[in-house]
Amino acid sequence: MRQMLAVVGIAGLLAVAGCGSAAGPPVTAPSPASSSRASATPTPETSGYRPQATPARSVPVARTAPAALSVAAAGAKYLQITRPYNVALERFEQAANENMSLTTLQNRAKAVAAANLAEYGALRSTAWPARVSTQMRALAKADAAARPHWLRAAASDSKSELADHVKLASAAGGKAPSAQIRQLLGLPKYDEKDYS
Structure with a gap:
């Protein structure tokens, strides 16, 4: 325009x-x-001088908030948004359980931090139905609290230091109301097999 x-x-x-x-x-x-x-x-x-045209002033456009998703659409959107983070978490857990190298664990922790950031942004930019909006804000807040610990885990100098940061990330992320969100949206309980 x-x-x-x-x-x-x-x-x-x-x-x-x-x-x-x-x-x-x-x-x-x-x-x-x-x-x-x-x-x-x-x-x-x-x-050779030609008068310059002054730019036209633009009229401010009022922005309206998008309509909230229906409960069914919110369930599908929630699964879509959270899948990459859940997959990254499961991949990290598998690497830790298999006692993979520090470099592998660092790279997987970095992937978890990146997926966490993407999930946080998507959760905050989606118009959730009223029945889960409070829980979605709490989940985004838990993501924000866990992310610095994942970044520190990715930069750790030893497996023990990395493990300490992962415990802190898990404690921060453990406050997320994921189970409640799934229940309110009529979704099945979390099953790690769906993400491994």
């Missing part, structure tokens, strides 16, 4: 200035007698 206003504004300026009009007075070359005067007073034609 701003581009269209700018084009209209430039077209309007050209029409007012007489540019592009075939009905205007003919332009003639200056006579030799007036050439010294012409060089002393530059005109738009001789100086």
